[in-house]
Amino acid sequence: MIDDLSPARLSLAAAAKSAKAGDTAAVKAHALKALTVREISAPELAKAVSHLTEAGHGAAALRALKKHCEGKAPLAAGFAHLGALHFEAGKPGPAIRALERALRMAPDDRQSAFLLADLHLQADDADAAEATWARTFAARPDDADIRLRAATQLAHFGALDPARRAVEQARPLHGDAAEFAFMAAAITGDAPPALPDPGYIARFFDRTAGHYDQSLAGVQYRGPEVLAASLAGLNIAPGAGLTVLDAGCGSGLSAPVLAPVSARLDGLDISPGILEEAAKTGAYTKLFTLDLAREEPPEPGIYDLIAAIDVLIYTGDIALPLATLAKALKPGGRVLFTCEAAPDMPDSWQLTPTGRYRHGENLIREALAQTGFNPPDRMSPEILRNEFRRPVPGLAISATLA
Template identity: 40%
Template sequence: MTTMPDRAGTVAEAEAEAEAEADANVPGTATVGVLLAHAAALVREQKLDAADELLVRILQATPGDPDALHYQGLLRHAQGRGDESIALIGRSLSLKPAQSGAWNNLGNLLVEIGRIDDAMRAYENSVSFASGGDEGADALSNIASLERKKGHWHAAERVSRRAIELRPDFSEAWYNLSIALMEQGRIHESVIANSRAVLLQPRNLSARSQVIRALELLGEREQAIGMYREWLAEAPGHPVVSHLLAACEGHAPARASDGYVETVFDSYAGSFDASLEKLHYRAPELVARAVQEMHGSPAANLAVVDAGCGTGLCAPLLRPWAAHLAGCDLSVGMLQRAEQRGGYDVLHKAELTHYLDTQPARFDLVASADTLCYFGDLHEVLAAAARALRPEGGVVFTVEAMAGGQDDFTLEGSGRYRHAAAHVQACLAAAGFGAIRIEPIVPRREAGQDVQGWLASARLCAH
């Protein structure tokens, strides 16, 4: 998260300081530093127009002031003008490289747009220019976060410990350490680190869910359920907590709620692609292979929808078959990344079943990589897919495989569903599909283990 330098607590405090300097006959009524403190306070209090006006005045009086450019860059980010934000902070750093906080803020902005390698270099510069105390702790924790998302667990552990040495009460660093330990199989140590993160920041969603997940893995299911219930009492109706409690209790709603999907994936969007690299993620290429088996060589003659498009990883793989390629997702953050990646003719924010129901006989192909694992019962969504297809249109998708048992599907502690092949087959047939093919796949790895899945393809039966 980008942060304004803490130069003043509130607008009132900054104004009081400016007035004091004016009374002391300081040249120019108030120093640039005091005015910047005033601007920072305005941004923190969400008075963005006033902050913008003040920063413009400062830069008119002192063109090229590095601190003012840094502040203006952060303001542009708060205004949703990301490209300008990065350019302004970059200009500030070119004029005054020794700004640890500005390098860290630049790294955060670069992560948001998926420039992970550039972000890593920015964080490293932040550490290099740290002037002492705990100034480098934020950047170290951010480096650890990127390392763990790349699957570099030993590096993530090492850097997290450095951040904790600088700032022992740093919740985020304790959380990063807990993940690194968990992925190395050091579950007891992970629980201790994660408990520390939760104690320091009880509302840290990621840390709190991770410590409960660790208890599940240790077989402490009743304790995990108790912690979820306690958490839900503090945050009634929270979509993520409600969903994970259902999984822990062995209940399985028909699908993950809209609130769950939006909350999880909006927060995940900036680092999604980097996270998948460490998982050896293959779902998009497996879907593309099935499309080729169904339609042969690409001829750019199909109307295709990428159902649950995420950040757009399937776009370059589906595009050769598509005269028109649409993407649909529930997460605004994911759609923003998909738009940046390009390849789609149109993108829609919508719940998948509802979207397909609004597109009768619109497509020749519905493709979906790693999305239907957030649905339990597949009857409704596959029936909607059938209605969205033209005669003899096809569907291709992946789900995670359920190992044995009598159930059609089960909700895992990860928040994702696993499906029996028989359920996939039955839902496709009920929706009017024939030529059904379901094959075992390994769409990715997690915690050093292959994740088992199904790759399904089918065509609408001719009438």
């Protein structure tokens, strides 16, 4: 009970109440008051910083964190958040100094390690990035995921030798042989498969279902926004009364965009766990568990429109899922989908270090033709999300069944 009444917690409760009321000035006052409490905990400090930045007071958060870090008993979290704010502001020098201090105090801090390694890689210093991760690996000796995360980052920046070394460190620690083999191929580029292991994607999304929406918010996921723009560009308006399938529906993030144009909205996904989240929206008439690349549609030939947003990015050979979608459509029905763009390889696909595929425009057109679709009537460049805090270019494609 004493902890519940701590000064920092009381100030944070007042900040949360003010945030709900839209009073950003009061949010600032209460959050800054929390940051002056000497006994503030790391979670409380993080919450105070979050309140300030979400209310548009990032500069005030930065000043308060500097003061905290100059105090007699600063927290590692204080330096970590200070470094993150400098990182976001594009100030590498102060960011590196703060993140180094955070990791000296808490070497197992994976987020600070990620940001610090990112800064070193931006400066083309792969050795410093690898050394940063080595310190965190030593503090997390049994953590396979952190080694694969580091390897993914290193490979993304072209530091393939350090990436391979991180993969090899993860090998004896990883408990899922199929998942490890797929991610190792993605990171190293060695013998990438056209399809992932049939259970890998399902297990991945089952595992992340509970925090799926939060993780997508963290990468500024734009799927619903891209879908809405595509519908508007095709003059598909609310009240269209279509029979619609949300293919790869995930937790239902596209449902608010699709429901207004639907007389009936169904959803399918490879992950039973993520479908439980979709069911909570109440937006879908039916939900199906299906592997689009390997299974037949449960109700063929009934849909006017199928949306597959950020779904084909998990398949190299996109003709396989497109064939399934074609069988689910009515004659003349329409598919809307996204792909990660590959302008440097128009006739091919590539498995990227993130474990997702990108596809060339000519390959997409060929796959559509092979599976019975007309040439695309829309292929617009879009930013799909951020990866490593940088935009991921993609394509929004629309085509009708011949």
